Amino acid sequence: MVKFISELNSTVNDFVWGLPMMVLILGVGIYLSVRCGFPQFTHFGHIMKNTLGKAFEKKEKKEGSISPFKAMCTALAASIGTGNIAGVSGAIAIGGPGAVFWMWVSALLGMCTKFAEVTLAIKYRERNKEGDWVGGPMYYITNGLGKGWKWLACLFAGFGALAAFGIGNMTQINTIASTVNTAISKFVSTTESQQTVIAWVVAIICAIICAIVLIGGIQRLADVCSLLVPVMAVIYIIGSVIVIACNISALPAALSAIVVGAFNPSAVAGGLAGVGIKTAITKGVGRGIFSNEAGLGSAPIAHAAADVDHPVKQGIYGVFEVFMDTIVVCTMTALVVLLGVGIENIEFGTDIGANLTIMGFESVFGQGIPGVAVAVCLTLFALSTVLTWALYGSRCVEYLFGYKASKVYQVIFCLFACMAGTVELKLAWDIADTLNGLMAIPNLIALALLSPVVVKLCKEYFTKIVKN
Numbered sequence: 001m002v003k004f005i006s007e008l009n010s011t012v013n014d015f016v017w018g019l020p021m022m023v024l025i026l027g028v029g030i031y032l033s034v035r036c037g038f039p040q041f042t043h044f045g046h047i048m049k050n051t052l053g054k055a056f057e058k059k060e061k062k063e064g065s066i067s068p069f070k071a072m073c074t075a076l077a078a079s080i081g082t083g084n085i086a087g088v089s090g091a092i093a094i095g096g097p098g099a100v101f102w103m104w105v106s107a108l109l110g111m112c113t114k115f116a117e118v119t120l121a122i123k124y125r126e127r128n129k130e131g132d133w134v135g136g137p138m139y140y141i142t143n144g145l146g147k148g149w150k151w152l153a154c155l156f157a158g159f160g161a162l163a164a165f166g167i168g169n170m171t172q173i174n175t176i177a178s179t180v181n182t183a184i185s186k187f188v189s190t191t192e193s194q195q196t197v198i199a200w201v202v203a204i205i206c207a208i209i210c211a212i213v214l215i216g217g218i219q220r221l222a223d224v225c226s227l228l229v230p231v232m233a234v235i236y237i238i239g240s241v242i243v244i245a246c247n248i249s250a251l252p253a254a255l256s257a258i259v260v261g262a263f264n265p266s267a268v269a270g271g272l273a274g275v276g277i278k279t280a281i282t283k284g285v286g287r288g289i290f291s292n293e294a295g296l297g298s299a300p301i302a303h304a305a306a307d308v309d310h311p312v313k314q315g316i317y318g319v320f321e322v323f324m325d326t327i328v329v330c331t332m333t334a335l336v337v338l339l340g341v342g343i344e345n346i347e348f349g350t351d352i353g354a355n356l357t358i359m360g361f362e363s364v365f366g367q368g369i370p371g372v373a374v375a376v377c378l379t380l381f382a383l384s385t386v387l388t389w390a391l392y393g394s395r396c397v398e399y400l401f402g403y404k405a406s407k408v409y410q411v412i413f414c415l416f417a418c419m420a421g422t423v424e425l426k427l428a429w430d431i432a433d434t435l436n437g438l439m440a441i442p443n444l445i446a447l448a449l450l451s452p453v454v455v456k457l458c459k460e461y462f463t464k465i466v467k468n
Contacts (some may be wrong), residue, residue: 054068060226069317071222071304074225078384080329080381081172084329086357089333100331103288114319117294117295119311119314124142135301137439155441160301166431167436173203177420179382207248218391240333251335284379290436295443
């Protein structure tokens with residue numbers, strides 16, 4: 001039975017994260033960009049001024065809502081994670097340097113996809129029984145397309161609630177536990193039984209933190225994420241910039257390899273002889289989508305709580321979110337690998353995950369410390385992902401079964417986190433990965449059908465801005 005489930009999941013996963021889905025997601029991104037007039041480019045200055053430029057602007061707290069910046073940080077907490085460190089290096093190892101180019105392409109188009117998602121989340125959100133703003137694909141499907149489409153909203157919510165246990169819970173906690181064990185082993189030798197105890201302790205601590213944050217509701221979650229995300233991003237970026245600066249003479253060659261490798265992987269990576277452009281595209285686009293979650297429909301759930309008076313005001317935070325996640329953080333990882341390790345020293349065809357990134361940092365900072373630093377970043381990234389996916393799963397269950405059911409879900413979510421430190425997760429990860437991708441299908445259908453609403457709101461907002 002386990003073998004059958006594994007094979008069935010593998011077949012579905014090949015489609016969900018394969019070329020057809022990549023084309024679908026990129027196609028929706030192109031469609032929305034054209035219809036909206038490419039706001040991610042034409043209004044980029046306005047977007048940066050009104051997102052990053054207002055990051056620390058003080059706003060009075062309103063009951064049931066959070067500031068636009070905190071809403072974005074909450075969404076970023078889920079997307080900036082282990083994929084930005086381990087996933088990018090893995091894409092390079094399998095698809096070559098050119099995978100980075102296709103990662104950029106997916107991000108540039110994904111900016112408008114995320115813009116549309118977040119805009120619709122604000123447009124069609126509701127107040128729940130506790131007075132909190134709730135929204136996301138399940139709400140803009142039901143309220144935007146009508147009750148006849150509720151089945152599609154339920155599909156999304158069902159996939160989201162289940163996916164949260166794997167991709168946003170057990171796999172993340174397991175990553176934290178293994179990362180902590182690896183960091184400890186750099187200084188002290190530990191036995192297998194000691195590593196098991198450490199993993200249990202780490203998992204239980206993470207579960208307790210998760211429970212404490214969830215009890216505080218959306219306000220506490222937003223406060224934690226708005227602290228964690230900027231701090232961990234700045235630390236990681238500073239370290240990356242130092243590595244790049246120390247290898248600046250090799251930067252032109254690395255950028256050339258990215259562009260050339262996008263269309264001919266084997267031309268810049270001998271170990272990828274026989275690997276075609278398809279692999280570079282699927283690895284690059286797949287990593288970009290998996291990282292920034294544009295099109296998957298998860299981030300709008302967090303953005304729906306933002307205190308804004310026009311949907312597009314929060315929509316532009318969606319653009320900045322993708323820019324920060326993929327164009328900045330993922331690019332930093334890619335350059336650390338290509339410059340720190342060196343293209344000629346990468347063992348292409350073998351995905352060793354975060355170790356390749358650690359090797360890049362070690363080329364400048366030496367042995368030991370980089371591994372611990374990356375471990376700290378991975379731990380913070382993964383923990384913030386757990387917290388935000390707890391919200392996503394809860395909102396999905398709340399839509400399906402009501403507010404009280406979401407509280408039961410949160411208890412179960414924390415119990416699963418307790419067990420995650422020592423569980424073998426390969427099949428659970430594979431199934432969660434598939435469910436995560438399946439979330440995109442209902443969401444992309446809704447985005448395409450509701451595109452006239454996005455276009456109208458976009459024109460309304462930016463016409464007003466230009467006039468003023």
